[in-house]
Amino acid sequence: DAGVTQSPTHLIKTRGQQVTLRCSPKSGHDTVSWYQQALGQGPQFIFQYYEEEERQRGNFPDRFSGHQFPNYSSELNVNALLLGDSALYLCASSLALGTLHIYEQYFGPGTRLTVT
Amino acid sequence: DQQVKQNSPSLSVQEGRISILNCDYTNSMFDYFLWYKKYPAEGPTFLISISSIKDKNEDGRFTVFLNKSAKHLSLHIVPSQPGDSAVYFCAASARQGGSEKLVFGKGTKLTVNP
Numbered sequence: 001d002a003g004v005t006q007s008p009t010h011l012i013k014t015r016g017q018q019v020t021l022r023c024s025p026k027s028g029h030d031t032v033s034w035y036q037q038a039l040g041q042g043p044q045f046i047f048q049y050y051e052e053e054e055r056q057r058g059n060f061p062d063r064f065s066g067h068q069f070p071n072y073s074s075e076l077n078v079n080a081l082l083l084g085d086s087a088l089y090l091c092a093s094s095l096a097l098g099t100l101h102i103y104e105q106y107f108g109p110g111t112r113l114t115v116t
Numbered sequence: 117d118q119q120v121k122q123n124s125p126s127l128s129v130q131e132g133r134i135s136i137l138n139c140d141y142t143n144s145m146f147d148y149f150l151w152y153k154k155y156p157a158e159g160p161t162f163l164i165s166i167s168s169i170k171d172k173n174e175d176g177r178f179t180v181f182l183n184k185s186a187k188h189l190s191l192h193i194v195p196s197q198p199g200d201s202a203v204y205f206c207a208a209s210a211r212q213g214g215s216e217k218l219v220f221g222k223g224t225k226l227t228v229n230p
Contacts, residue, residue, distance in 0.1 A: 042207075043160070045218060105150075109157070
């Protein structure tokens with residue numbers, strides 16, 4: 001039973017560029033959340049996707065966008081990269097039961113993004 | 117304003133003894149709490165959770181205690197093992213409020229010495 005997978009593992013980009021990160025959820029999960037973890041901080045919620053729609057969003061600018069595909073996998077896109085976007089980007093998957101109750105989120109290994 | 121606080125950046129414990137990791141929260145809408153463990157170069161691993169309708173939840177060596185009036189929870193690890201050395205994150209969500217996002221603390225680095 002495959003857990004949450006993310007690609008790529010590491011990425012180096014230049015300021016102003018655009019980046020796409022990918023995530024495949026744990027088998028049987030239908031909800032994907034994205035988090036940004038800066039050095040020395042806890043993960044910060046970016047947004048969550050369910051049924052191919054963004055259902056909740058944290059305090060991140062519109063430069064951060066995402067997508068969920070019919071197979072529940074997801075992409076995180078960041079445009080006009082800034083130095084401050086350098087962080088570990090974590091994808092978490094979970095299972096929605098009903099409209100509100102989502103059980104524990106399971107995390108992937110993350111993508112380390114460095115912006116120079 | 118940090119809604120979930122882990123005030124101890126680090127904790128060192130002898131193998132076999134109890135490890136107690138603490139977490140405080142400010143948002144009274146939080147009704148579900150989770151602990152995650154994170155090793156370097158890996159994503160956080162879910163450990164144990166507790167709903168606000170309970171005050172204790174146990175899973176093997178791990179027990180989480182919730183004191184709603186004090187807005188405080190703690191994770192007890194007994195007995196501590198060297199393999200428990202990792203960063204531990206406390207997280208909270210306001211599920212009944214319709215928010216399933218997890219709000220994390222900054223983490224506590226636990227070192228268990230042999």
